[in-house]
Amino acid sequence: MDEDFEFPVSSSNNAAAEEMDMDMGMGMDDFSEPDPIMKVDEEKEIGKTGIKKKLLKEGEGWDHPSKGDEVEVHYVGTLLDGTQFDSSRDRGTPFKFKLGEGQVIKGWDEGIKTMKKGEKALFTIPPDMAYGESGSPPTIPPNATLQFEVELLSWISVKDICKDGGIFKKILVEGEGWQNPKDLDEVFVKYEASLDDGTVVSKSDGVEFTVQDVFKNVDGCILDPPPMQQHFLESPSNIAGYFCPALSKAVKTMKKGERVLLTVKPQYAFGETGKVASIDEGGVPPNATLQINLELISWKIVSEVTNDKKVLERILKEGEGYERPNDGALVKVKLIGKLQDGTVFVKKGHDEEEPFEFKIDEEQVVDGLDKAVKKMKKGEIALITIQPEYAFGAFDSPQELAVVPGNSIVYYEVEMVSFVKEKESWDMSTQEKIEAAGKKKEEGNVLFKAGKYVRASKRYEKAVSFIEYDSSFSDDEKQQVKLLKVSCNLNNAACKLKLKEYKKAAKLCSKVLEIDNKNVKALYRRAQAYIQLVDLDLAELDIKKALEIDPDNRDVKLEYKVLKEKIKEYNKKDAQFYGNIFAKMNKLQQSGGAKNEAAPMAIDSKA
Numbered sequence: 001m002d003e004d005f006e007f008p009v010s011s012s013n014n015a016a017a018e019e020m021d022m023d024m025g026m027g028m029d030d031f032s033e034p035d036p037i038m039k040v041d042e043e044k045e046i047g048k049t050g051i052k053k054k055l056l057k058e059g060e061g062w063d064h065p066s067k068g069d070e071v072e073v074h075y076v077g078t079l080l081d082g083t084q085f086d087s088s089r090d091r092g093t094p095f096k097f098k099l100g101e102g103q104v105i106k107g108w109d110e111g112i113k114t115m116k117k118g119e120k121a122l123f124t125i126p127p128d129m130a131y132g133e134s135g136s137p138p139t140i141p142p143n144a145t146l147q148f149e150v151e152l153l154s155w156i157s158v159k160d161i162c163k164d165g166g167i168f169k170k171i172l173v174e175g176e177g178w179q180n181p182k183d184l185d186e187v188f189v190k191y192e193a194s195l196d197d198g199t200v201v202s203k204s205d206g207v208e209f210t211v212q213d214v215f216k217n218v219d220g221c222i223l224d225p226p227p228m229q230q231h232f233l234e235s236p237s238n239i240a241g242y243f244c245p246a247l248s249k250a251v252k253t254m255k256k257g258e259r260v261l262l263t264v265k266p267q268y269a270f271g272e273t274g275k276v277a278s279i280d281e282g283g284v285p286p287n288a289t290l291q292i293n294l295e296l297i298s299w300k301i302v303s304e305v306t307n308d309k310k311v312l313e314r315i316l317k318e319g320e321g322y323e324r325p326n327d328g329a330l331v332k333v334k335l336i337g338k339l340q341d342g343t344v345f346v347k348k349g350h351d352e353e354e355p356f357e358f359k360i361d362e363e364q365v366v367d368g369l370d371k372a373v374k375k376m377k378k379g380e381i382a383l384i385t386i387q388p389e390y391a392f393g394a395f396d397s398p399q400e401l402a403v404v405p406g407n408s409i410v411y412y413e414v415e416m417v418s419f420v421k422e423k424e425s426w427d428m429s430t431q432e433k434i435e436a437a438g439k440k441k442e443e444g445n446v447l448f449k450a451g452k453y454v455r456a457s458k459r460y461e462k463a464v465s466f467i468e469y470d471s472s473f474s475d476d477e478k479q480q481v482k483l484l485k486v487s488c489n490l491n492n493a494a495c496k497l498k499l500k501e502y503k504k505a506a507k508l509c510s511k512v513l514e515i516d517n518k519n520v521k522a523l524y525r526r527a528q529a530y531i532q533l534v535d536l537d538l539a540e541l542d543i544k545k546a547l548e549i550d551p552d553n554r555d556v557k558l559e560y561k562v563l564k565e566k567i568k569e570y571n572k573k574d575a576q577f578y579g580n581i582f583a584k585m586n587k588l589q590q591s592g593g594a595k596n597e598a599a600p601m602a603i604d605s606k607a
Contacts, residue, residue: 053111053122071112073112076148115152126145169261191203192204200282244268259296319379338413461492467484496508
């Protein structure tokens with residue numbers, strides 16, 4: 001009986017299992033999630049399998065074993081009348097098998113996947129999930145319902161990383177936390193790679209490489225690596241995850257401190273050609289499978305500061321807490337700015353010099369540096385890579401220690417010494433909120449006049465955010481707030497028109513009209529937005545209403561002329577469009593009529 005659980009179920013039972021898979025849509029490839037939490041002595045059916053589970057002892061944590069994991073259990077098997085037919089406890093040796101691989105009866109695969117480490121449960125398994133009609137002579141009769149008291153001692157997780165059988169990962173030591181390295185991150189690992197016969201072909205007690213081994217666009221075309229990675233990828237040994245592609249694939253699934261054993265097929269190792277031996281490393285034969293013992297020591301996070309990946313931040317030292325600067329925050333930093341060839345063009349806050357001080361979102365530094373520093377925490381040290389669009393642009397720019405040539409990628413090493421956030425609205429009195437809103441509005445006006453519409457828009461939005469909710473304001477203050485909201489939203493609508501964000505412009509004007517339904521500027525600007533959105537009827541309504549309120553308004557009259565021209569233009573296009581349709585319909589009708597007249601004549605001639 002010791003051997004019964006080490007082999008797949010009998011052929012008759014396989015047939016029953018397959019039939020059940022077809023009926024219930026739960027084949028072995030569909031390894032469903034564990035059942036909900038149970039209380040001790042509670043009994044539940046597992047899904048629709050007919051298997052019942054009674055919890056005898058709670059397990060530890062929240063994890064459950066998954067398909068392919070090597071589980072270790074103690075068990076006692078009995079018939080319903082209490083007759084014991086097998087027990088690993090009597091043998092004194094735990095039983096091991098791969099979960100979900102058909103190495104045991106299906107009832108075990110379905111039941112044990114719901115257990116946690118250290119859990120003990122009693123499973124009642126119907127015949128079609130056990131040994132079926134044939135039973136397992138001499139101890140298990142045909143069509144027998146079985147009971148198993150099972151204790152899950154432990155399991156070793158085995159994962160098919162690429163889902164193609166190319167890399168299997170067995171976890172030897174669990175890692176810390178929950179995070180995994182991402183494509184741009186730089187990992188530090190130890191590894192030892194050997195052939196199936198145990199011959200060591202490569203070993204390292206510590207090597208750093210970039211996770212993403214090749215850089216592709218959405219169409220799969222290979223691109224130049226981002227600047228942050230170029231200094232690593234210039235070394236041939238760093239390409240494809242340093243030793244072989246499997247390493248870069250595997251580390252993305254690992255946690256800090258995790259140690260694993262990888263079984264690597266040729267397509268993720270050295271393929272059909274193999275690898276020639278060198279002074280430092282052994283040779284790998286063609287089509288060789290490798291065993292790689294890999295440990296993830298640590299990694300440096302590289303994040304995208306901007307969505308277009310043109311500003312990247314590589315964290316060299318983690319900062320403190322969770323606070324980061326906001327717009328308007330006063331920051332103190334140490335920084336060194338370099339070109340790609342290593343030329344230092346600026347150095348501040350070093351060599352006993354006071355930290356460099358600037359305000360976020362005040363254009364006191366290049367845009368890319370401004371955006372990156374805003375994401376940093378106190379005490380954080382980072383290397384920031386900035387493309388020309390977010391740095392000094394297309395023209396030469398003389399700096400403190402050197403000239404930055406046009407179209408240069410620049411690098412800043414920055415340490416966030418400290419920062420003082422701009423006061424948030426919830427920390428202000430009502431009068432402070434009004435004053436802050438007025439200040440932001442004036443800043444927005446200056447930026448608008450300078451043609452900096454994106455930044456001006458942000459100022460107007462910030463101004464409104466200070467006074468958004470006016471329940472705490474006095475009656476006099478509410479009047480001030482009303483005027484500020486109208487002014488800021490109108491000015492912001494003007495920004496959105498300049499930026500061709502017409503829907504947002506119309507929405508801002510509507511907010512103004514909710515406060516003041518006779519505001520001519522709001523009607524005028526909303527009409528402008530509607531014209532661009534080709535909502536000409538709505539535009540005409542707004543213009544007519546504006547002219548009712550202010551018949552002599554020159555700007556509105558001029559816009560009405562623009563609107564009338566647009567209406568003429570669209571009417572003309574509509575006339576041409578429908579004229580073409582009617583012409584085509586007439587041709588079709590004439591053609592169809594000719595055919596209809598010819599048909600009877602053909603019939604008559606035959607007669």
